[in-house]
Amino acid sequence: MSAKEGGYFSRLVRKLTSDVDELDADDLSEKSEAGGAQRACDCRSGEEVTVLGRLRSVQLCPNDEAATLQAELFDGTAGVTLVWLGRRRIPGIEPGRTIKVRGRMAERDGQKVLYNPFYELQTTF
Numbered sequence: 001m002s003a004k005e006g007g008y009f010s011r012l013v014r015k016l017t018s019d020v021d022e023l024d025a026d027d028l029s030e031k032s033e034a035g036g037a038q039r040a041c042d043c044r045s046g047e048e049v050t051v052l053g054r055l056r057s058v059q060l061c062p063n064d065e066a067a068t069l070q071a072e073l074f075d076g077t078a079g080v081t082l083v084w085l086g087r088r089r090i091p092g093i094e095p096g097r098t099i100k101v102r103g104r105m106a107e108r109d110g111q112k113v114l115y116n117p118f119y120e121l122q123t124t125f
Contacts, residue, residue, distance in 0.1 A: 037100060041077035045107045051075055052100040058093055073101065080112045098122040
């Protein structure tokens, strides 16, 4: 029986002995599933997906022709790169913000990517 499935004492020991980043990832994963989203680690290229998580980074990637805004979304299980083509800034898209995104999963250089995803800014998480 794992500590997640165990009783109060098992959960307490796990909280006291686990790394803070690991606990945060577990919490994010649980809240993501409770929010009706899929786990990023289970998403496959070509599937229509909905992922809920926290933005780790946001950066403008200027190109010769068109700028792109890229953000890394982490849901506690895996990271997904979000790419908005032709955008320099999107109000509310900033590191630390919790968002729910929906789109068709792709793969670029071995990383999961959503191009021009629909997004919802989450107020509470």
